Amino acid sequence: MFDLKGFGDQLLLGALMTVGLALSVLCVGTILGLAGAIAKLSKSAPARFAAETYTAVLRGIPELLIVLVIYFGSSGLLTAAAEAMGHDGFVELSPFAAGVTALSLVFGAYATEVFRGAILAIPKGQIEAARAIGMNRRLVFLRVTLPQLWRVALPGLGNLFLVSQKDTALVSVIGLEELTRKAAFATGFTKAPFTFYMAAAVLYLTITSVTMVGLHLAERRASRGMPGMRG
Amino acid sequence: MSFDLGLVIEYFPRLLSGAGLTVELIAISSLVGICIAVPVGLMRVSASPTLRNLSLAYVFFFRGTPLLIQIFLVYYGLSQFEAVRNSVLWPFLRQPYWCAIVAFALNTGAYTAEILRGAMQAVPRGEIEAARAFGMSTALLFRRVILPRAVRIGWPAYGNEVIFMIKGSALASTITLLDLTGMARTIIAKTYAPVEIFLAAGLIYLAIVFVLTRAFRRIEARLNRYLLHESA
Amino acid sequence: MRKIAIALAASLALAGPALAADKVRIGTEGAYPPFNQIDASGKLIGFDIDIANALCAEMKVTCEFVTQDWDGIIPGLLAKKYDAIIASMSITDERKQKVDFTDRYYSNSLSFIRKKGASIEQANLKGKTLGAQRATIAAEHIEKMYGKNVDVKLYDTQENAFLDLEAGRIDVMVVDFGVGYNWLNSDAGKGFEFFGKNADVGDHIGIAIRKGDKELADKFNAAIKAIRASGVYSKINAKYFPFDIY
Known part of the structure; x- marks a missing residue:
């Protein structure tokens, strides 16, 4: 063709x-999102404020x-931090690490909202029941909330992953x-921009399609035993 | 690490002029985007398989590929063809301004069409049946019941889409436009101070997003005020 | 706790100390034929790359190339993404405020390109659309000489600027002579020509290094002299141009 x-x-x-970059972002971003959601729902006002600021800023600035800011700004910041900890010399982020950091921060900001919604969607009764049999808040989160979170959060996380x-x-x-x-390199060499950007578009569409099929299967699996949840 | 606030103050007016272009691009693209989204959204729920598949292909392509690739395809890609360069569209397509608007509008048109489709499918069955019982034709049903209701249902999601477009508009800088990001990159080419200038640009974007979010909430409240009367 | 934090920082940061004794990281663009570009096997090729490899061989160090978009290439050096820029960078006073330069490794003048037979002269550029790459001396020259009388379009890469010249979006390209010469001799440049006089802005191309990195500058300067004397330089020159560009 x-x-x-x-x-x-x-x-x-x-x-x-x-694909490697996207998967790394998924891993790191999910952890950030979970932490953000816990902070937003926490009793501590500073934690809530920090999480609110994080999501507002990261969702309002172009990716x-x-x-660009993470790539050019991180080395100064990291070096200063390392010096403060008594480590002299230079630290920096490679383009890959900077890309993962930047996109994970964005992913995490949106995932915070997804997880927050998912945590709130877990029936209060279950949590009260767990508390009644003597579980502390940590244990309730680990044994009751977290395992169910995935099922509720999966469609939202899937969309974020596609983005x-x-x-x-x-x-x-x-x-x-x-x-x-x-x-872009190929375009420069061959002077055929349409050909190569279209080829890239087809590859992106392939990646998207495979992901969509995978997400569909994952959602089916996550909601097995929940007849009401099936679409 | 040092931060030069003087630079930020010195170049702030130029950044603001870039922001003007950013707002202009977003305003025109979202209007054109809506003009694309309404017919495409209707095609998505149409009874004809041809119309459904055509609209699905369009939505799939523009939601499945990066905006950056779409912009490059419109700007650099189309001009690869002699036929495009000799066509009546060329006076428009030769300008990066219109290329950016074409790419942004096609992109947001696809997302907005999906929001509209979802909202139309969420209109309560009972309302549609009631309208049918009155003897409304399909055209009238869409005009008087389904579309007005769908706009209310889809409005919050559309607000998010506009925010996404503001952020996506930063890519106009890759095709020589001096929007907010393009202006920032040009200033950095002179000052070599990326962190200061990008952060200042980031703040302006935040302000635009903040104002638009507010405006969308206002309009949402206005659209739904009849609901308040019901509950009162 | 401190140890853990440092270990964490170290694992995040994929590169350690900037300048190991025998390794020099070189920043280049990869989109500026024939000086630096990337071929179908993903390899960097071009005059800059050959010169860099010859200099590193002379200095007995390993060179590692890092590609970076042009408008971020000096910020990248300042942020220590690499130790030197060998990317056809002109030695200018503005840049000297931020970075140091070695001696020149070639000279350049600015050329003007138009469509063959177009009735455009350097004297009547008013109202025309001029194109150049962002953050280059060509862009600076346009601004200084023609300012508000012309419409200026600035591009992320020189290759994108040429695509637009070919597409007819710009009337005149202002570009380094060597780059223009190479393009006019390619298939894409067939319908175009140089016109007018080249602008000799006393342009010397050097290697940019961070301010105060004198040791590296001295090494590069010695190596430039050595490859000029040994004939390695003229061999590389002849591979790209039938005339002397030093």
């Missing part, structure tokens, strides 16, 4: 990098800016050789 002029392998390599897969394209601007950057 397309004449990729030998750049096909490069595009596939780029797509692999895109492109966040990626962040596309956001990985922004990491191309800080030099990570993922799919979009590979397509």
Whole structure:
């Protein structure tokens, strides 16, 4: 269909990098989101305030800016932090680490809301029952809330994952050789922008489609034994 | 690590002029986006499989690929073809301004169409049946009952979509436009102070988002005021 | 606790100390043919890359290349993403306020390109659309010489700027002579030509390093002299241009 002029392998390599980046963001972002939700629902006012600020700021600034600021700003901050801890020398984030950090912060901000909603969706009665048999709050969270959280949060997290897969394209601007950057390199070499950006689009659509099928299966599995939950 | 506040103050007016272009791009794209979304949303729930599949393909493509790729396709991709360059559309497509609007509008059109479809499907059956019982035609039913209700149901989701578009508009800077991000990048090319300038730009974006969020809540309250009367 | 924090920081930060004794990290763009670009196997090629490899061989250090978009290339050096920039960077007073430069490794003048036969002269650029890459001396030159009389479009990469010249979105390209020469000799540049006189802005291309990194500067300067003397330089030059660009 397309004449990729030998750049096909490069595009596939780029797509692999895109998938790796997206999966890393999913892992780190989920942890951030869980922490954010716990903070938002906590009794401590400073924790709630910190979490509110985090979600408001990260959801209101373009992802492109966040990626750029983390990449260029992190080394100064990290080096200062390391020096404060008595470590001299230079620390920095590679484009991959900076990309994961930036997109995870964004993912976490949205996931905070997803998890908050999911925690609130767990019937009060279950928590009261657990408290009644003598579980402390920690144990209630670990044994009652957390295991059920996934089922409720899965559709929301799935959507966020689809969004962040596309956001990985922004990491191309800080030099990570993922799919979009590979397509841009190929365009520069061959002067055929439509061909390569369309090829990249097809690869993104493939990644999206596979993810959608995977999410569908995961949702089915998560809601097994819950006949009312099936669509 | 040092932070030069003087730089921020010196370049703030230029950043604001960039913000003006950002707001303009968003305003025009969302209007065009709505004009795309309404027919596409109706096609998505139509009885004709051809219309359904066509609209599904459009929505799938624009929601399944990064906006950055879409912008590059419209701006650099289309001009690869001699036919496009000789067509009547070229006076528009040769300008990055219109390319950005085309890409943003097609993108937000796809997302908005899905919001509209979901909202139309959420309109209570009873209301539709009641309207049918009055003898309304399908066209009248959509105009008088389904669409007005769907707008109310989908409004909060549409508010989120506009926020997403504000953030996505930063990509206009990749095709030579001096929007807020483009202005910031041009200033950084002179000052080499990315952190200061990007943070200042970030604050302006936050302000735009804040104002728009407020406005959307206001309108939401207005759209739903008849509900308040009911409960009162 | 402190140890743990440091270990955490170290594991986050994928690169350790900036300058190990025998490794130099070099920032380049990868989108500026024939000086630096990326081929179908994902490898960096070009004049800058050959020169960098020759200098590193001369200095007996390993070179590691990092690619970085042009408008972030000096911030990247300042943020210690790499130790030197070998990316056809002009030595300018503005840049000297932020970074130090080695001696030149080639010279450059600015050329003007138009569509073949177009009735555009350097004297009547008023109202025309001029294109250049963002954050380059070409962009600076346009602003200084023609200012508000022309419409200026600035691009992330030179390659994107050429795509737009080809598409007819810009009337005139202002570009480094070597880059323009290479493009005009490619398929894409067939319908275009140089016009007018090149602007000689006394442009020397050097290697940028962080301020005060004198040891590295001295090493590079010695290596530039050495490859000039040994003939390695002229061999690389001949591979790309039929004329001397030093």
